[in-house]
Amino acid sequence: xxxxxxxxxxxxxxxxxxxxxxxxxxxxxxxxxxxxxxxxxxxxxxxxxxxxxxxxxxxxxxxxxxxxxxxxxxxxxxxxxxxxxxxxxxxxxxxxxxxxxxxxxxxxxxxxxxxxxxxxxxxxxxxxxxxxxxxxxxxx
Amino acid sequence: xxxxxxxxxxxxxxxxxxxxxxxxxxxxxxxxxxxxxxxxxxxxxxxxxxxxxxxxxxxxxxxxxxxxxxxxxxxxxxxxxxxxxxxxxxxxxxxxxxxxxxxxxxxxxxxxxxxxxxxxxxxxxxxxxxxxxxxxxxxxxxxxxxxxxxxxxxxxxxxxxxxxxxxxxxxxxxxxxxxxxxxxxxxxxxxxxxxxxxxxxxxxxxxxxxxxxxxxxxxxxxxxxxxxxxxxxxxxxxxxxxxxxxxxxxxxxxxxxxxxxxxxxxxxxxxxxxxxxxxxxxxxxxxxxxxxxxxxxxxxxxxxxxxxxxxxxxxxxxxxxxxxxxxxxxxxxxxxxxxxxxxxxxxxxxxxxxxxxxxxxxxxxxxxxxxxxxxxxxxxxxxxxxxxxxxxxxxxxxxxxxxxxxxxxxxxxxxxxxxxxxxxxxxxxxxxxxxxxxxxxxxxxxxxxxxxxxxxxxxxxxxxxxxxxxxxxxxxxxxxxxxxxxxxxxxxxxxxxxxxxxxxxxxxxxxxxxxxxxxxxxxxxxxxxxxxxxxxxxxxxxxxxxxxxxxxxxxxxxxxxxxxxxxxxxxxxxxxxxxxxxxxxxxxxxxxxxxxxxxxxxxxxxxxxxxxxxxxxxxxxxxxxxxxxxxxxxxxxxxxxxxxxxxxxxxxxxxxxxxxxxxxxxxxxxxxxxxxxxxxxxxxxxxxxxxxxxxxxxxxxxxxxxxxxxxxxxxxxxxxxxxxxxxxxxxxxxxxxxxxxxxxxxxxxxxxxxxxxxxxxxxxxxxxxxxxxxxxxxxxxxxxxxxxxxxxxxxxxxxxxxxxxxxxxxxxxxxxx
Numbered sequence: 001x002x003x004x005x006x007x008x009x010x011x012x013x014x015x016x017x018x019x020x021x022x023x024x025x026x027x028x029x030x031x032x033x034x035x036x037x038x039x040x041x042x043x044x045x046x047x048x049x050x051x052x053x054x055x056x057x058x059x060x061x062x063x064x065x066x067x068x069x070x071x072x073x074x075x076x077x078x079x080x081x082x083x084x085x086x087x088x089x090x091x092x093x094x095x096x097x098x099x100x101x102x103x104x105x106x107x108x109x110x111x112x113x114x115x116x117x118x119x120x121x122x123x124x125x126x127x128x129x130x131x132x133x134x135x136x137x138x139x140x
Numbered sequence: 141x142x143x144x145x146x147x148x149x150x151x152x153x154x155x156x157x158x159x160x161x162x163x164x165x166x167x168x169x170x171x172x173x174x175x176x177x178x179x180x181x182x183x184x185x186x187x188x189x190x191x192x193x194x195x196x197x198x199x200x201x202x203x204x205x206x207x208x209x210x211x212x213x214x215x216x217x218x219x220x221x222x223x224x225x226x227x228x229x230x231x232x233x234x235x236x237x238x239x240x241x242x243x244x245x246x247x248x249x250x251x252x253x254x255x256x257x258x259x260x261x262x263x264x265x266x267x268x269x270x271x272x273x274x275x276x277x278x279x280x281x282x283x284x285x286x287x288x289x290x291x292x293x294x295x296x297x298x299x300x301x302x303x304x305x306x307x308x309x310x311x312x313x314x315x316x317x318x319x320x321x322x323x324x325x326x327x328x329x330x331x332x333x334x335x336x337x338x339x340x341x342x343x344x345x346x347x348x349x350x351x352x353x354x355x356x357x358x359x360x361x362x363x364x365x366x367x368x369x370x371x372x373x374x375x376x377x378x379x380x381x382x383x384x385x386x387x388x389x390x391x392x393x394x395x396x397x398x399x400x401x402x403x404x405x406x407x408x409x410x411x412x413x414x415x416x417x418x419x420x421x422x423x424x425x426x427x428x429x430x431x432x433x434x435x436x437x438x439x440x441x442x443x444x445x446x447x448x449x450x451x452x453x454x455x456x457x458x459x460x461x462x463x464x465x466x467x468x469x470x471x472x473x474x475x476x477x478x479x480x481x482x483x484x485x486x487x488x489x490x491x492x493x494x495x496x497x498x499x500x501x502x503x504x505x506x507x508x509x510x511x512x513x514x515x516x517x518x519x520x521x522x523x524x525x526x527x528x529x530x531x532x533x534x535x536x537x538x539x540x541x542x543x544x545x546x547x548x549x550x551x552x553x554x555x556x557x558x559x560x561x562x563x564x565x566x567x568x569x570x571x572x573x574x575x576x577x578x579x580x581x582x583x584x585x586x587x588x589x590x591x592x593x594x595x596x597x598x599x600x601x602x603x604x605x606x607x608x609x610x611x612x613x614x615x616x617x618x619x620x621x622x623x624x625x626x627x628x629x630x631x632x633x634x635x636x637x638x639x640x641x642x643x644x645x646x647x648x649x650x651x652x653x654x655x656x657x658x659x660x661x662x663x664x665x666x667x668x669x670x671x672x673x674x675x676x677x678x679x680x681x682x683x684x685x686x687x688x689x690x691x692x693x694x695x696x697x698x699x700x701x702x703x704x705x706x707x708x709x710x711x712x713x714x715x716x717x718x719x720x721x722x723x724x725x726x727x728x729x730x731x732x733x734x735x736x737x738x739x740x741x742x743x744x745x746x747x748x749x750x751x752x753x754x755x756x757x758x759x760x761x762x763x764x765x766x767x768x769x770x771x772x773x774x775x776x777x778x779x780x781x782x783x784x785x786x787x788x789x790x791x792x793x794x795x796x797x798x799x800x801x802x803x804x805x806x807x808x809x810x811x812x813x814x815x816x817x818x819x820x821x822x823x824x825x826x827x828x829x830x831x832x833x834x835x836x837x838x839x840x841x842x843x844x845x846x847x848x849x850x851x852x853x854x855x856x857x858x859x860x861x862x863x864x865x866x867x868x869x870x871x872x873x874x875x876x877x878x879x880x881x882x883x884x885x886x887x888x889x890x891x892x893x894x895x896x897x898x899x900x901x902x903x904x905x906x907x908x909x910x911x912x913x914x915x916x917x918x919x920x921x922x923x924x925x926x927x928x929x930x931x932x933x934x935x936x937x938x939x940x941x942x943x944x945x946x947x948x949x950x951x952x953x954x955x956x957x
Contacts, residue, residue, distance in 0.1 A: 003515050011530055018538050018569055025565050026545075029555040044557045046472060059793045063711035063914035085711045085792030085914060088774060089766075097472050099560045113560045114408070114710070118475060136306070136313040136326060 027099065032076035036106040045098045045109065047072040049090070053079075057086045070096065070109070078102070082111045087119045095120040143307070144320045146219045147212075151303040154208035155290075158301065161201030161252075162285040168194035168278035176271035176369070188271055192263055195274060198281055199256030205288075206249050209240055209302050218330050219322060221304045222246075228332030230740075238342040239333040241350075244466060245302040248287045250347060254354035255281055262358070269375055272365035273358070280357055283490055287483065298486065335740065335764040336774045341400035349393030349420070353458055355386040356423060359430065360455035360498070363448050367501040372509045373444050376434050380944045383431045383451070388937035390424045395930045404776055407475065408918065409686070410926065411679075413566040415474040418543040419461035425536035427454040429529040436522045439589050443526055445509050450533065452498045457540070459494060463487040469546050473557065519594065521587040528580040535573040542566065564626060571633045574676055578640025581669040582608070582647035585655060604650040608643035615642070623684035638680050644673030664943055668936025675929025681922040689723050689787070690917035711792045714746065716882065716911040724751055729913050730758075732794070740765040741776070744791060744913055748780075761791045761915065785921040793914035806887075806902035810894055820905055821884055822855035824863070829899065838866065845869040849890055849899060853881060865889045865901075878904075882911070 030043040049055075050069035057066045066082045068090075080098060090096075097118040100111035111117060171191030178184040209222055213236055218224040226239040226246075240246040259277045266273050290301025306327070307316040315321045322328075333342075362379035366372050397417070402410035411417060430450030433443040464470055467484045516523035541548075542565070545556050558565055586592075586601045615621070616635045624631050648670035652663045660667075690712040714720050714729035730745040742763045749756040757780055763773040777790035809817045817824050826849060832840040833848040840846040846868035853861040866877040867890035878889035891900035 007527070007530070011534060015534055015537060018534075019541060022538070022542060022565060022569070023556070025559050026556045027559045029557055042560045057793075059711070059713050059914040060715070060912055063713045063793060064709045083709070085916065095472075099557075101560075111560075115412075115562060116560060118472070120471065136310050136315055 031074055032070070032072045032078045032109075033074065035078075035102045035109065039102045039104050039106055042099070042101050045070070045072065046095060047078075047098065048095055049093055050077050053077075055086075055090065059086075070098070078109050079107060080109045080111065082117055084114045084117075087117055090119055093119045141319055143219075143322070145322045146305075147215070147217050150208050150212050150217070151220060151305070154205055154212075154303045155301060157201040157204045157208070158285070158288055158290075158303070161198045161205065162282070162289060164194045164198035164201060165278050165281040165285055167191075168198055169275055169282055172271045172275040172278055176275055176365075184271070191271065191274060191278070195256075195259055195263070195278060195281075198278070199253075199260060202249060202252045202256055202281075202285075205302070206240070206246075206253060209246065209249070210236065212303075213239060216330070218327050219305050219307070221306045221309050222302045224306050224327070224330045226330065226333060228330040230329075231332050232338070234340075234343065235333050235338055238337065238346075241346045242333055242337055242342070243302070245288045245300055247346065247350065248284055249302070250350045251354050252281055252284050254351045255284070255357065258355060258358060266378065269362065269365050269378060272368055273361040276361035276364050277357055280494075283493060287486065287490075297482075299483070335766045336405070336776075338764070339400065339404050341396065341404065345393065345396040345400055348389065348396055352386065352390030352393040352424075353420075355382070355389050356427060356455050356458045358382040359386060359427070359434075359451045360494075363451045364498055364501060367448065367498075367505050370505070370508070372448075372505070373437060373441075376437050376444075376447065377944075377948050380431075380434055380438065381941045381948065383427065383434055384937055384941045384944060387424065387427050387431055388934050388941070390420070390427065391930070391937075392934055394420050394424060395927075399927065402923075403779070409683070409920075410923075412475075413539075413563050415470045415543045415546075416465050418539050419464045419470075422536045422540045422543070423454045423457040423461060425532050425539070426450055426457055429533040429536070430454055432525050432529045432532075436525050440516075440520075440522045441510070441512050442516055442522050443529075445506065445511055446526065446529065448502060448509060450529070452502060456491060456495050456498070457536075459491045463491060464543070464547070469550065471546075473546055517591045519587065519592045519597070521584060521589045521592070524580060524584055524587060528577065528584065531573060531576050531580070535570065538569060539566065568626070568630060568633075571630070571637050574637045574680075575633070575640045578637065578644045578673060578676055581672055582640070582643040585648065585651045585666060585669070600654055601647065603654075604647040605643065607650075608639065608646040611646070612639035612642045619681070621681070621684050634680055634684055638677060641673045641676030641680060645670050645677065646673075648673060660939070662943055664936050664938075664940030666936070667939055668933050671929050671931070671933030671936055673929075674925055674932055678922060678925025678927075678929050682920045682926055685921040687919050687921075688916070689725060689919055690727075690789075690915055691723060711914045711916050713793075713912055713914045719749075722748075722917065725749060725917075726751060727915070727917070729911075732911065732913070734760075742773075744794065746789065746913070746915065748787070759787070759789050761789050763791060763794065783924065785919050786923050787917065787919050789915050789917040791913055792916050795911050795913075806889065806891075806904045808891055809901045809903060810898045811901055812896075812898050817901065817903060819884075819886065819903060822853065824851050824853045824888075824903075826850075826899065826901065827852050833866075840868070847890060847893065847899075849901070851888060851901070853884060853886065855884055863888050867893070 027042050027044050030038065030045055032045060032047065035043045035045055047070035050071040053069035055066070055068040063085055064083050066084070066086045067079060068082075069077055069079050071077045080100075097120065098109065098111060099113065099116040100109055102109050168191050171187045171194055175184050175187035175191055178187055212220050213223045213227045216223060216227070216229055222240075222243065222245070226243050227236065231239060241250050255277055259274055259281075262273055262277070263270055285299075287299045288302055289299040290304065291298055307313075307321065310316070315324050315326070318324070359379055359382055362375040362382070366375045394417070397420075398410040401407050401412070401417075407414075427450070430447055430453075433447040433450060436443040437447050463484075467487050469484075516526065542558070545558065549555055549557075582604070583601060586597055612635075615638060621634065621638070622631070623634060648666045652658060652660070652666045656663050656666065688710045691709055712720065712722055712727070714727055716729050716731075719726050719728045726749040728747045728749075730747055732742055732744045734743040734745070735741060736743075742765075743760040744762065746759050746761065747756060748759060759778040759780060761778045762776045764776050765773055775791045777788055779786050779788040811817060811826050813826055813829065815826055817826075828850045830848040830850070832842055832844050832846050834840060838846070838848065846866065848864055848866050851863045851865075853863055855861070861881050861884065863879045863881050863886065865879045865888050868875050868877075874892075876889045876891075878887050880887045885905055887904040887906070889902050891902045894900055
């Protein structure tokens with residue numbers, strides 16, 4: 001065997017090792033119901049804001065406590081607690097990607113990292129044809 | 141229906157040139173292809189002439205298309221969707237170009253314009269490589285033009301034309317039933333450029349980045365040309381300055397994006413391993429791997445196969461990154477939130493039409509690509525350069541796979557995503573790559589090609605090693621790097637990487653003097669590597685010493701998961717005019733009454749005072765009112781630069797963001813002079829009424845009509861305040877200036893003057909009246925090292941470009957096989 005081949009094999013081994021270790025740290029997309037079953041495990045949920053419940057954020061009292069409710073496509077609801085500021089345009093979000101852990105009793109989804117919330121607003125960076133359509137149909 | 145007031149000519153003209161550029165790129169591709177394959181010199185020349193002409197036509201058409209769009213945007217022809225969607229009347233003229241490349245079509249055009257410029261330069265410079273290289277570039281022009289063609293073939297739309305009218309795109313909207321639809325308010329102004337993008341970086345970053353993107357096709361084309369013409373290694377010298385140029389431009393573009401993210405977005409840093417950032421970094425890494433093997437081949441004849449592979453892959457990865465960022469597939473993983481363009485299939489085909497021919501050419505020629513049987517010596521430069529290239533390539537593969545999780549999920553039906561802490565999942569692996577690369581770039585140049593006598597190597601390298609060791613141990617001991625958030629193992633890796641970075645910096649600077657005798661002309665590589673080392677040090681120090689200054693000392697302390705070790709109370713709330721203790725500073729929120737000229741940016745003045753030195757300064761973090769019909773705001777940070785650190789702040793919340801409508805309204809109280817009004821926390825008495833007051837605040841004269849009321853407020857705790865609302869008439873209209881008393885949550889205005897010498901005083905009580913702002917304040921120590929490192933590295937690239945261009949013109953030295 002040539003040295004080049006040995007080097008390549010070593011590199012492939014390292015690459016596989018890296019990927020396995022990377023995969024080991026991945027989380028999975030879950031629904032609220034399946035996140036409850038995996039309580040205490042770090043998961044990712046895609047949901048929308050549950051507008052029937054108020055967003056609790058009182059920056060005068062504490063700018064680092066935000067609590068709101070989400071609802072997933074299956075209709076399940078859960079309370080979310082996030083220990084950072086309130087993301088901009090939250091009310092407008094059509095979708096929220098949340099990375100965190102469901103607590104043991106399954107009623108609160110806690111997010112411990114600042115990047116744990118990703119707000120998907122249609123109009124933030126790119127244009128949304130739906131907004132444009134709405135805008136055009138308003139007039140008469 | 142005949143619509144009134146439309147300007148259809150520019151659109152028709154523009155669309156004509158789109159089609160012309162499409163046809164011309166097709167002709168150019170065929171002609172250059174024929175020329176490259178022609179047997180006789182006559183055929184070769186005549187096809188080439190045709191190809192050149194077609195390429196010129198194509199390039200000019202692309203520029204005309206761009207100019208036409210600019211004209212439409214500049215003239216505010218909002219009947220065109222492009223102008224309506226991306227520009228507006230209020231848009232500052234300096235963003236008129238930026239709003240063109242904000243759009244998908246506009247950025248494709250930018251890419252094609254650079255292709256055109258590069259292709260024309262290559263016509264003059266590529267000599268015998270012109271025909272095959274320009275075949276590839278013309279073909280790329282052809283493919284990219286389909287993205288803006290906007291024609292239907294068998295019911296499939298191919299590309300989006302930038303000249304679509306609003307009424308063509310939204311045919312069902314009722315307003316288009318009217319011939320004079322352009323007079324309707326919505327059509328009178330456009331949606332304008334997104335507020336976040338109204339930034340000078342948006343003017344400069346995309347053109348540079350797209351120049352980098354466009355230039356990556358040049359080394360790829362040379363590889364394809366070599367494989368196609370079966371002159372496998374003959375192009376590497378001619379193409380080396382181009383590979384270098386591409387590397388320099390791409391990293392400049394990427395780091396401009398990083399600087400933008402750092403300066404005016406609130407991502408909390410310059411790099412976040414966001415998929416969109418990664419997508420452009422991966423091709424650069426592979427390009428750099430190819431650059432090194434190309435240098436190795438030029439010097440020794442080794443590594444030609446690897447060079448071919450890397451330079452093919454870098455371009456395929458550029459196309460892949462185009463797919464990732466434009467297809468919307470990253471929607472759930474990237475903060476850049478690109479919305480899908482409905483061109484997914486076209487974008488995938490774009491990858492395949494380049495990948496398949498290149499892969500086939502590479503595979504069938506693989507055994508014919510010359511390589512040297514005898515292996516590289518372990519003590520040779522080429523061996524370690526090759527290892528280094530492999531490490532860079534490995535790092536690129538890792539980042540690419542991690543970024544591609546949404547694609548993997550789509551293909552295999554899995555549902556993986558990055559964990560709670562995506563940044564660390566990259567950092568914990570990249571830190572080891574950094575350690576290896578730091579040491580390799582430090583030692584690499586001290587090795588000679590072919591073989592290095594060991595005693596000579598040690599003799600030359602030990603001073604740099606010793607100096608680097610001393611410096612890095614001193615920094616490790618006294619530099620205050622105690623980033624143990626991820627455990628001592630990672631902290632140890634940071635210190636190791638710090639040594640590697642310093643080693644690379646010191647050894648490369650040293651090599652300029654000891655190895656090159658100070659000849660800067662040939663020192664491009666040393667300078668670039670020294671810059672890389674400095675960049676590494678900058679990244680490590682600024683990231684591990686990044687500190688949140690705004691730890692909340694006022695809020696309620698919440699119990700946190702002790703495992704995370706992170707104290708997330710990172711926002712502090714400042715009440716207006718209340719000096720608040722913030723770690724090493726006092727912070728005071730002073731005002732929010734300054735706006736910019738167009739009124740869409742609100743500046744908040746926050747005063748910081750250093751407790752130790754007493755130095756005080758103001759920062760003006762601001763909120764930008766969103767465009768695109770949204771009434772929300774985006775935040776925009778402000779920072780103060782010091783030579784050794786930056787103080788950086790942005791608004792995480794402010795009153796005006798409150799969507800909750802103030803439910804308490806004004807309540808009317810008709811009162812005469814000295815009457816008393818009761819409110820929930822005390823009483824107020826109307827003391828005096830001044831007619832046409834002329835005091836420190838107001839200057840009315842007898843010709844005006846103005847009333848100023850002085851009202852004494854006595855609270856239950858028997859504190860006294862004065863509140864002074866004003867009413868005046870100007871231009872036959874009544875103006876009311878309410879006065880507020882934050883301490884009592886009170887606002888009073890004069891409603892009207894009543895007939896019986898009474899005033900209608902209107903009183904509002906609300907708990908939401910105290911103006912406050914929630915801030916996040918960071919410090920980034922030594923952030924300048926990051927920027928200086930990048931500048932030095934790019935300078936090194938340019939020095940190499942100049943040197944290699946000259947070297948290329950020299951007669952070739954015989955290769956030692």
